[in-house]
Amino acid sequence: MPDPFFAGPGLDRADALRAFPEQIAALARRPDARLLAWDNGAPALDEQGRLVWAAVEGDAPLFLGLDGHVPHFSSLPPGDVPIDSRAHFGLLGQLDPADAPIFAAALSLANWHRRHAFCSMCGAPTAPNRGGWSRACQPCGADHYPRSDPVVIMLAEYRDRLLLGRQPHYPAQRYSALAGFVEPGETIEAAVARELFEEAGIAVRDVTYIASQPWPFPSTLMIGAHAIADSDSLTIDHHELDDARWFSRAEVDAALAGEADAAFVPPPRFAIARTLVDRWVNGR
Numbered sequence: 001m002p003d004p005f006f007a008g009p010g011l012d013r014a015d016a017l018r019a020f021p022e023q024i025a026a027l028a029r030r031p032d033a034r035l036l037a038w039d040n041g042a043p044a045l046d047e048q049g050r051l052v053w054a055a056v057e058g059d060a061p062l063f064l065g066l067d068g069h070v071p072h073f074s075s076l077p078p079g080d081v082p083i084d085s086r087a088h089f090g091l092l093g094q095l096d097p098a099d100a101p102i103f104a105a106a107l108s109l110a111n112w113h114r115r116h117a118f119c120s121m122c123g124a125p126t127a128p129n130r131g132g133w134s135r136a137c138q139p140c141g142a143d144h145y146p147r148s149d150p151v152v153i154m155l156a157e158y159r160d161r162l163l164l165g166r167q168p169h170y171p172a173q174r175y176s177a178l179a180g181f182v183e184p185g186e187t188i189e190a191a192v193a194r195e196l197f198e199e200a201g202i203a204v205r206d207v208t209y210i211a212s213q214p215w216p217f218p219s220t221l222m223i224g225a226h227a228i229a230d231s232d233s234l235t236i237d238h239h240e241l242d243d244a245r246w247f248s249r250a251e252v253d254a255a256l257a258g259e260a261d262a263a264f265v266p267p268p269r270f271a272i273a274r275t276l277v278d279r280w281v282n283g284r
């Protein structure tokens with residue numbers, strides 16, 4: 001299984017074709033071209049957790065890419081209101097990891113189209129362009145590109161103990177890595193230090209990058225990191241967190257093993273927080 005979840009190869013995005021609408025239209029007319037099926041605002045899954053594909057008939061404005069020579073497309077799912085993406089978390093328990101990168105790209109891209117019907121420069125309606133990987137504004141000539149919002153998610157370590165926290169909406173006993181959006185003008189390292197200071201009141205150093213994960217709810221790039229804390233004295237921001245605690249290596253081991261009397265329940269396998277904890281236990 002790819003680790004983190006969503007890290008598999010996915011489709012060949014074939015970026016070079018995006019500038020040639022007639023070539024993309026020709027691909028859509030091929031008898032083997034496949035069109036992604038949607039169900040209630042998310043890519044449809046079959047009973048095995050695989051994506052559902054149909055033949056292309058009519059409009060296929062989003063060119064997702066190639067699997068070998070087979071072109072894969074998506075329509076814009078029905079409805080122009082972005083669906084609360086938290087409604088789709090439950091699908092991750094069923095989704096086959098091999099299809100996860102395609103699921104992430106299609107869902108993020110579709111949500112972006114649903115949120116960007118109008119030009120942010122002049123307010124005129126925009127239309128999909130470049131196989132759906134941009135939107136063009138005719139009146140003012142602006143091109144708009146889909147974006148990913150960077151979020152840092154990090155473990156702080158102090159004398160072989162890990163800092164994990166609880167957000168109010170977590171299931172009972174769940175503790176996970178702290179996280180927050182990278183702000184304009186900020187490095188990843190600075191964002192990690194700022195978020196840990198804001199949420200837990202600790203100063204950290206030696207920030208290292210571990211791994212990243214797209215998170216299509218709606219369009220985040222999770223940047224996993226590790227940092228060394230200078231002290232274990234916590235000042236918790238209770239507007240952000242229910243609780244934050246230091247866990248010993250033995251407590252983390254017991255939680256990952258699913259022991260009934262473990263000190264906490266770890267994050268689920270599809271969350272990069274789980275990857276970070278697993279890699280800490282295994283010496284990265």
Ligand SMILES: [Zn+2]
Nearest residue numbers: 119122137140
């Ligand atoms: Zn415009």
